[in-house]
Amino acid sequence: MEKSKVLSIDSIYELLEKKTDLEKRLNQINMSNLIYKGMRDCKITFIEAPTGIGKTYSSLIPSIVEIGLNNSKILYLTAKIVLQDQLIKKDLPNLHKIVEVDFKYGLLKGRSNYFCWLRFDEAFRTHGLIYQNELDSIRNWARVSRDGDLNEYDDFLVHELKDVISVDYEDCPGRKCPYLLSGACHYFRLVNSLNDLDILVSNYHTFFFNLINGSFPFDFDHILMDEAHHLPEILSSACTRQISKGSLNYFLPRGFALKIVDREPDILLSVLNDLKSLENYVNNLKISYENFFDELQNYCIDPKINKDSKIVTFHKTLSFLEKKGNEIIDISKKILKEFDEWEKFFQKVGTKGLADAKLKYYKRKIDFYALAISDFLSLNDYPNFSYSFSVEKGYLSIEPVYVNGILKNFLDLQPPKSVTLYSATLTPDKKTFSYLENELGFKADNKIVYESVFNYKKQAKIIIPQNFNIDPKSSLFSTQVAYAVERILDDFGGHALVLFTSQKNLNETKRLIMSKKRKYRYFFQGEKPNIQLVEEFSNDSSSVLFGLNSFWEGIDVPGSSLSLLIIDRLPFPNPNDPMMIMREKNEGREVFNKSYLPNAKLSLRQGFGRLIRSKNDIGVFVILDFRVLKWGFLELFRPCDILYSWEAELVRKFVWEGE
Known part of the structure; x- marks a missing residue:
């Protein structure tokens, strides 16, 4: 970027006002200044910026100024592909054109x-x-x-x-790949070009994966972490291990030993005699794994151990599996020792690199599986890690119960000068960041919660029908939800997004609605790709979209297509989730206030965020769970008017006539 063309934050916003239809938003400018302050002072910043503030421009504009003044490198991380595409295809090109400065950007x-x-x-x-x-x-x-x-x-x-x-x-x-040496490797060319960029857009999974396996291939100075409310979940996923007998067979197929050397004929002739013994070792390993997982499966489906749960969580070691588990570890050690001999041989005779890569691949896989079995036999680092078995899918999972400290450990591997975390929902109560700081074990130097730019008093009403007081734990709940949703949709006339917390409730509603004469087009999650469903729903303003977890956030449908939002129940975490089971065991009664409640509030705020997407939107949010009257949930919707009965005429006038 040319120094002579360095702009200030204020001057960039002035250009945007002149050259686009972007209206001046004070909090957007304030957010840019706070992010820039964090970069300049090398600080950690947490920002909650509700929908409508313009988070992407708020973060990109100070980045451009910082690039111009200090030639800094900016890493912009997202959780979702949709936002990645928006940045690369829309926001960055627009800014590049408007500010008329030569900063370079790209995507990994x-x-x-x-x-x-x-x-x-x-x-x-x-x-x-x-x-x-x-x-x-x-x-x-x-x-x-x-x-x-x-x-x-x-x-x-x-x-x-x-x-x-x-x-x-x-x-x-x-570097031993012939295509890399000839310059034909697309990925190597891309990675080699990254440090020519000023701004790199990537996603959390790619970032953490690269750090775990060495380093991230971009020398960044500052990190912007958008959609940061996903961080606890993503960090947990990055540190979770899953194994099954099926996945072992996938990674070690029949004839795997031949695959190590089949692309290097000279090496192949030298190790032919060793291939059979190695295959025998691996066949024995597969048999041991099958026996181990068969016994584990039989144990988990025993009615004395497990009544009807799909996932079994372990709180003590299983002594009857020790013999088979140790057998796996012993055979794995023999195979790894054999691999060490092959590795020495490869170094001695020299290879093209293809055999070395395959050998390292199989070594890592066998070691990974053996270590997971060893940790399971001893329940290593219990209760900080959860050990569970999926009866339905047949895999063993080892996952961290808490992720505090993990983000810092990752960032210490390749330290940035500043880190900024932001999202529309980082606080459960719209006030403090203590929940996020405790979850991540990561304290902020600067933190702020911005007010919404929307006039919720005029734009939204909350309805909690008091005559719908069925306990969500009741067997009748899903049927009653279906009838309530049908009636509300008929009264209002479509234009709705209906969000469910369980497949059972969605299925029951679908069964009832599809048995009647259709009045509008209905779109059900799972029938088509999510992006296609949302597009068709947006284009048909009277239609109804029914969805589960992934539709509670990320859907942007301004206008009349989404004027009514219905949820079946409060989105508390699943109590059968192994992580929640372990937290309950560790925290006792405190687990509700420490984990269940803040999680539910964050998810509910995300869901509510689907309704009002612009200053012209007007909508109604119906909650079919009377528990929303407790635990401070209603405070999340102030200053919206809250009604306690469904009055169709009043609702229609409010939405369609603004009364």
Whole structure:
């Protein structure tokens, strides 16, 4: 960026007012100044910025100023692909054009989104007869593609082909790859170009994955963490391990030993005699895993142990599994020792790097599985980690009960000068950040909760029908919810988003509504891709969209299509979630106030945020759970008027006539 064209935050906003229809928003400018202060002073900043403030411009504008003054590098992290696309395709190009300065920006996705020539060659050998036309077409596309982003080709790509022609971290020979050496590797070219950028957009999973496996390939100075309310969940996911006998068979298929050397004929001839003994070891390992998981499954479906839960959480070691578990660990050690000998041999004779990469891949996998079994046998670091088994899916999970301290540990691996966390909902009560700080173990130097730009007194009403007082735990609840939703939709005339906390409640409502004559178009989550459902719902203003968890946030439908929002019950975390079971065991009665309640308030605020998306929107929020009258939930909706009965005429006048 040219120093002579460095602009101030105020001057950029003045340009935006002149050249676009962006209206001046005081809190948007204040947020930009606070983010810039955090960058300048090298501080940690937490910001809650409700919908309508303009969070992306609020964070990008101080970034541009900081780049201009100090040649800083900015890493912008998101949780959702939708926001990534908005930044790269809309917000950054618009700002670049308007401020007329030469800052560079780009996008880094997870490795599996990018084409790999080496894996393509292997796919052609194994899938060429079935998919020859498709593979020929992909080859032609890859030759001209700049970044090799497979999403560019997504409309035409057979799903199973994408999995076998994309970059695989575990299977990559790195600098010894012939395609990297020839300059043909798309991913390496992309990564090599990143430090030419001033702003890099990426996602949390890619960021944490790279840090776990070495380093992030962009030398950033400052990190912007958007959609930061997802951080606890994402950090937990990054540190969770899952194993099953099925996944082991996937990673160690029949003939796996041959795969280590089949791309290096000279090496292959030297190790032919060792292949059979290695395959025998691995076959024994697979048998041991099958026996282990079969016994674990039988234990978990025993009615004396588990009545009807789909997930079993363990609080004590299972002595009857020790013999089989130790057998797995012993065989794994023998295989790893054999691999060490192969590694020495490879170093001695020299390889092209392909065999080394495969060998390291299998070593990591076998070690990963053996360590998970060892930790499970001893319940290592219990009760800070939860150990559970999914009866339905057959996998063993080991996940952290608390993530406090994990974010700091990650950032210490590649320390930034400043970190800014922001979202529309970071506080359960719209007041303090103590819940987030405790969850993350990460304290802020600067923190603020901005007021909404919307006039909720005039734009929204909350309705809690007191005649609908069915206990959400009652077996009759899902049926009564279905009848209530049907009646409300008929009275109002569509234009609605209906959010559910369980598949059972959604299914019951769908069954009832679809049995009657249709008055509007109905869209149910799961029938089509989410993006397509939201688009069709937005384009048909009288339709109704029914959704589950993923529709509680991220849906942006301004205008009359979404004038009525209904939820079936308060979105408390699932008490059968292993993490919540462990928290309850650790915290006792305090778990409700420490975990259940703040989680429910944050989720409810996210859900409510779907209703009012602009200053022209008017809508009604109906809550079919009388428990909302307790625990301070109503304070979240001030200054909205709260009604305690469903009055169709009054609601219609409010929404359609503004009365």
